[in-house]
Amino acid sequence: MSKFQAPKGVSEYFPPNSDQFEYVRDHLLTAAKLAGYSLIELPVFEDTEVFTRGVGESTDVVSKEMYTFEDRGGRSITLRPEGTAGVMRAVIEHNLDRGQLPVKLFYTGPFFRAERPQAGRYRQFYQVGIEAIGYNDPEIDVEVISVADTAFKALGLKQYKLNITSLADAKSRDNHRKDLVKFIAGLKLDEATIERAKLNPLRLFDDKRDEIKNAMSKAPLLLDYLSSESKSHFEEVKRLLSEINIEYTINPRMVRGLDYYTGTTFEFDHALLxxxxxIGGGGRYDGLMTSLGGAEVSGIGFGLGVDRILMACLAEESLPSTINQIQLFVVPITDSGKSVGFKLISQLRDAGISCDLAYGDRGLKGGMKAADKSGARYCLVIGDDEISSGKCELKLMSSGEVISSSLAVSDLISRLGNSK
RNA sequence: GUGGGCGUAGCUCAGCUGGUAGAGCACCCGGUUGUGGUCCGGGAUGUCGCGGGUUCGAGCCCCGUCGCUCACCCCA
Structure with a gap:
């Protein structure tokens, strides 16, 4: 056992499997770019208040899961537990909402929550998120959802499900909450559950215990309290989802852990995790901008869990067997072969062809083994024969098939370039 | 923060009612003076998580401790 270990509960990715992580993250980012979202790169730490005011003091995330510390200037700093609040801080600070709307942003990177780790739950984890700020068109709600859906499909995922609901506007929520609190007061509950309900009565909808589930089956649902405006918005969202063939389940009991959500709210679940x-979730947030000192602008976004989506892909075996395959592996078997090969890979790389070399004078057999392990598409042996004749063979590793070539870089480039 | 399970080779694990540690995979070398994967032969590798206790003797039993893991709460 080594002396040092990574801090508890962090996810780490290293070869040979880190390319799978990269593959998943790239597909999530690609889907965002495909829909016109642009990168926003932000610090992983913020003024603690960005989260206490943005995410909400009463949430678990803020009240017990944040990595908060004092910096050397005595400021309270927090490692970001989620992405949206920081994005809104930056939007306000840099007046990004003063130009043409909507502002469409994507981000990726590590996030931090000080929870007890378990399968799929880490203290440092990775998200890809997008935010569309400026309008509250139902089309934008559906666009955001579809970006996630597109990415999941591109990754070959099938066993996931979209749950949606509407958390409506403040007035609808207040009306519902009053009735819900009244309803809960009539139930026989243990101390801890009563405390939970005080914090947020909606939480009880999420309880996993059967007796609570049964009791809550007759509870008043927010969806029955929607104002006509919220209702027609939600109806339109559902219609648009169907129009672009995205399957969804309406889940009026869905609960989200962040306070800022209003209106359309959604979650993606995977069946095998x-x-x-x-694996991802998000929603609209009407009050977030103003609570952070910005203009009254609506926005919607999501956060996708890269770690969990990777786990889902592994569970469904949806990833390709080779990722980031290099084109050529050069095996030198003499000193002059090594010297020629070394120059060769430099020139091929300049031409944009990925390649590698067998280092370490391991001889032909060792070099071929290295070629095999590298996963390269082709290998090329260079010894004295090749150098004197100027001819060589490109061996396709998967089949053993051999292509004759000259050692001239231009010939190799054209043969390798065409073989993609 | 609460509860369960587990810590033995780089990895996955076996190790009988306590008798001084093993397998498979991976790695290295060779069989094949110039072609990898399969096959065959050979080789290296461990303070049995750590500390204490019981015992003639502990990987195994007891206590403590650290770590990992799964679940609860909650969330990506």
Missing amino acids: GAQSG
Whole structure:
């Protein structure tokens, strides 16, 4: 056992499997770019207040899961537990909402929550998120959802499910909350559950215990309290989802852990992930901008869990067997072969062809083994024969088939370039 | 923060009612003075998580401790 270990509960990715992580993240980012979202790169730490005011003091995320510390200037700093609040801080600070709307942004990177780790739940984890700020068109709601859906499909995922609901506007929520609190007061509950309900009565909809589920089956649902405006918005969202063939389940009992959500709210679950099955979620946030000191502008976005989506892809075996395959592996078997090969890979790389060389004087057999392990598409042996004749063979590793070539870089480039 | 399971080779694990540690995979070398994967032969590798206790003797039993893991709460 080595002396040092990574801090508890962090996810780490290293070869040979880190390319799978990269593959998943790239597909999520590609889907965002495909829909016109642009990168926003932000610090992983913020003024603690960005989160206490943005995410909400009463949430678990803020009240017990944040990595908060004092910096050397005595400021309270927090490692970001989620992405949206920081994005809104930057939007306000840099007046990004003063130009043409909507502002469409994507981000990726590590996030931090000080929870007890378990399968699919890490203290440092990775998200890809997008935010569309400026309008509250139902089309934008559906666009955001479809970006996630497109990415999941591109990754070959099938066993995931979209849950949606509407958390409506403040007035609808207040009306519902009053009735819900009244309803809960009539139930026989244990101390801890009563405390939970005080914090947020909606939480009880999420309880996993059967007796609570049964009791809550007759509870008043927010969806029955929607104002006509919220209702027609939600109806339109559902219609648009159907129009672009995105399947969804209306889940009026869905609960989200962040306070800022209003209106359309959604979650993606994966069937094969065990207890932590959420692979992404998001929703609209009407009050967030103003609570952080900005203009009254509506926005919607999502956060996708890269770690969990990778787990889902592995569970469904949806990833390609070779990722980031290099084109050529050069095996030198003499000193002069090594010298020629070394120059060769430099020139090929300049031409944009990925290649590598067998280092370490391991001889032909060792070099071929290295070629095999590298996963390269082709290998090329260079010894004295090749150098004197100027001819060589490109061996297709998968089949053993051999292509004759000259050692001239231009010939190799054209043969390797065409073989993609 | 609460509860369960588990810590033995780089990895996955076996190790009988306590008797001084093993397998498979991976790695290295060779069989094949110039072609990898399969096959065959050979080789290296461990303070059995750590500390204490019981015992003639502990990988195994007891206590403590650290770590990992799964689940609860909650979330990506």
